[in-house]
Amino acid sequence: MKESKVPTLKSIAEKLNISVTTVSKALKGYSDVSPVTRQKVLDIAEELNYTPNSIAVNFRTKQSKTIGIIIPEVVHHFFSSIINGVIEEAERQNYFVIILQSNENKEMEKKQVELLISKRVDGIIMSLSNQSNDEDYLKKIIDRNIPLVLIDKISKLIDCSKVIIDDKKAAFDAVNHLINIGCKKIAHIRGPLNPQNSIDRFLGYKTALDHHNIPFDSSLVYPCKRVCYEEGYDFTKQLMNDHPDVDGIFAITDLVAVGALTYLNDQQIKIPNQVAVIGFSNWFMSSVISPKLSTIDQPGFKMGAQAFLLLKEEMESMRNAGKRVCKTITLNTDLIIRESTSK
Amino acid sequence: MKESKVPTLKSIAEKLNISVTTVSKALKGYSDVSPVTRQKVLDIAEELNYTPNSIAVNFRTKQSKTIGIIIPEVVHHFFSSIINGVIEEAERQNYFVIILQSNENKEMEKKQVELLISKRVDGIIMSLSNQSNDEDYLKKIIDRNIPLVLIDKISKLIDCSKVIIDDKKAAFDAVNHLINIGCKKIAHIRGPLNPQNSIDRFLGYKTALDHHNIPFDSSLVYPCKRVCYEEGYDFTKQLMNDHPDVDGIFAITDLVAVGALTYLNDQQIKIPNQVAVIGFSNWFMSSVISPKLSTIDQPGFKMGAQAFLLLKEEMESMRNAGKRVCKTITLNTDLIIRESTSK
Known part of the structure; x- marks a missing residue:
């Protein structure tokens, strides 16, 4: 050499x-x-x-000035917005960000946590895979006194700092809006059974029905596995066969809602007059498709920036006082009304 | 503590x-x-x-098993696909990826290169900001014998490995297609003057006109600064005022093309019969908007995976033989014909 x-x-x-x-x-x-x-x-x-030589320097100060973030998927607009927020705030404070993606896979997530620990990162931000709950490898992060912030897809069973939105309230707002514009039979294309945000959005849907004395009908609820465009399309097809008189759809995320819109457009079913549709997350595409999609704005960038600031607070608290902060920050969501629900 | x-x-x-x-x-x-x-x-x-303790281990082996990637923007679908490809391949080979974003800013990019060097990463993958060309900090990476792979947004003046598409040929294919469906007066909403891919797409546009003996008219070329949706909308408005008889638009990227579609839809200008539109990149949204957008498919994920493999080859060559590989890999693009050009 x-x-x-x-x-x-x-x-x-x-x-x-x-x-x-x-x-x-x-x-x-x-x-x-x-x-x-x-x-x-x-x-x-x-x-x-x-x-x-920063490796030598870090070896002395015992700070690596590097944090790790594990998220389900980078290409999702919402998660890339979160990453964007984390990176922008981390850069401002001279921290490096190691990004890993779990592909919604628990085994991968476990391996990644171990890699980050062995890399001696100063702290970890995670949005959990759909399969994860109170896993041992999450507890290990706590046991090892490594600062941890969970973001958006959290587990209530892990005792650490969190940055979330109020999914139940946001879903309530969406379904309440459908009812207010006159919908009487509302279907919910929901997420998988395990993740907390999928459970909370489903509960928000049920609470809104209750609130307006509309009986809950479990046959109107369709659970996605992969939470993708194709499932939105296929479940809407199935829904229109099962319940031709349905007049509203609340989808777990905009990508699924866009699948629903496409099926309804293909069948020349009038949106919103025959069926109104609302999504969740406010992806950019929702503002340019036709009809423009009503949705709940979920502040991904801000959540990412907040998660870094909270992690920094954790890191300082661990260093100076040897204890965790364990704070939960809940950010506001907004109901965005567009053509798909404007009767 | x-x-x-x-x-x-x-x-x-x-x-x-x-x-x-x-x-x-x-x-x-x-x-x-x-x-x-x-x-x-x-x-x-x-x-x-x-x-x-991997920091101690790495200190001995002089490998950090970490690579850095600097890209203009994480939220762009194309760049997040590249990141996805890099991460997936890197994970398979037990490498960590530090992701930094330059926000299209040369000063930020310079700072990030210096940070990555001080972090002693094993190699660097970069997609250059619109402002960058043969910058000293890029040469410094070469001088310091750090493996470097440029991806998509490259500089011809930097002598290193590259993963690219043939932007000129791809743009030729797009404009050639517009001419083949009968367009006679084609505008180009182009990118900024500096980046190589923006130059090459413009040259592809010109070559296609030449090829069909259509005289080049510089007043039909509109240069974007930020390459965003709003510029697509505003330039199309300006274009329709300047040249009401234009019958085709080739936009530098899908986001800009979607801005064009929105303006034309708002004005009830028939797409593609009055004006046909083609984009570049094949974002997911292009397949669900109305009319569905014709475009050039740019294989972001594959480019990212290839860039990592090429970087690994560089790292091994530098370690074992003390010299660079300096190979350029050109991946194929595809013309995707959808409603916006189907007369």
Whole structure:
């Protein structure tokens, strides 16, 4: 192998004929090094393209200035907005972000937690896979005193800081809006049975029906497995066969709602007059498709930024006081009314 | 601060009353440790939840098993697909990915390169900001013998490995298709003047016109600054005022094309009969809006996976032979014909 060209403290010291200690002190701005010497060291460091070895530095301070984030899927608009928020805030505070995606797979998530622990990250932000609940590897993060913030897809059984929205209230708002515009028979294309946000949105749907004395009918609830466009399309087809008189659909997320819109458009079923549709999340695409989709705005970017700030608070609390903060921040959602529910 | 619970080699050694060296050798499977002792060490390590300190390990092997990727924007569907491809391949090979976003800002990009170098990553993948060209900080990566792969938004002036598509040919295919369906006066909503892919797509547009003996008219070319939905909308408005007889639009990317579709829909201008529209990139949304958008499929996920594999080849070549590979991989694009150009 070619000889390494990487300049070291030693090479700077040799060039100036001074000690390595003096070079090190000069670079750190210690006052017992004369300004003249300091300037010489800085000039040579610049000339040699010297970069401090942060692994060595971190090894001393025991901070890696790196955090890890594990999320189900990067390509989802909502999750990429979260990442965006985390990265922007982390960059501002000179932290690095290692991003890993679990692909909604518990085994993968476990492996990733272990990798992050072995990488000695300063803290971890996670949005759980649909399969995860009170898993041992999540408890291990707590046992090892590693700061942890759960975001959006959380487990109530893990005692740590969380950044969430009130999914139940947001779903209530969506379904309440459908009822207010005159819908009497509302279907819910829901998420899988395990994740907390899927449960809470379903409960919000039920509560809104209750609130208006509309009896709950379980045959109007269709559970997605992958929460994708195709399921939205196929369940709407099945729904229109099972219940031709349905007049409203509340979908677990915009992607599923867009699948529903496409099926209804293909069948020339009038939206919203025959069937009104509302989604959840407010993806960009929802504002440009036709008809434009009503939805719940979920502030992904802000959630990501908040999650980093909360993690930072955790990291400082662990370092200074040896204890967790364990705070839950609930961010507001907004009902966005567009063409798909404007009768 | 609370006493740290993190188990060390020393705590395992003390528990078994053997030397730290023996514990270390046992964990690494050295043959001069008896199988019985080895098993005892593994059992205690398991019991104590011991995880090897990878920072210390890396410090010895001089590999961090971490790579960095700098891209303009995470929320863009194309870039999040690239990230997805990089992460999936990196995970398969037990590498970590540090993701940074430049926000199309050269100063930010420079700072991020320096951070990655100081973090001693094993290699860097970059998609350049619109402002970047043959910048000194890019040359510094080369000078420091750090493996580098440029992806999609590259600079021809930097001598390193690259994963690209043939933007000129792909743009030629798009405009050639518009001409083949009968368009005679075709506008191009182009990207900024600096980035190579924006230049190449513009050249592909010009070449297709040449090929069909259609004279080039520079007043039909509108340059975006931010390459966003709003610019697509506003430039199409301006275009329809400047040239009411235009009958085709080739937009630099789907997001811009969707802005164009929205303006034309708002004005009840018939697509594609009065004006046909084609985009570039094949975002998911293009297949669900109305009319469905014709476009060029750009294989983001595959490009990301290829970029990681090429970076790995670079890293191995640098380690074993002390030299770069400097290979360019060009992936195929496909013309996707949908409603916006189906006369």
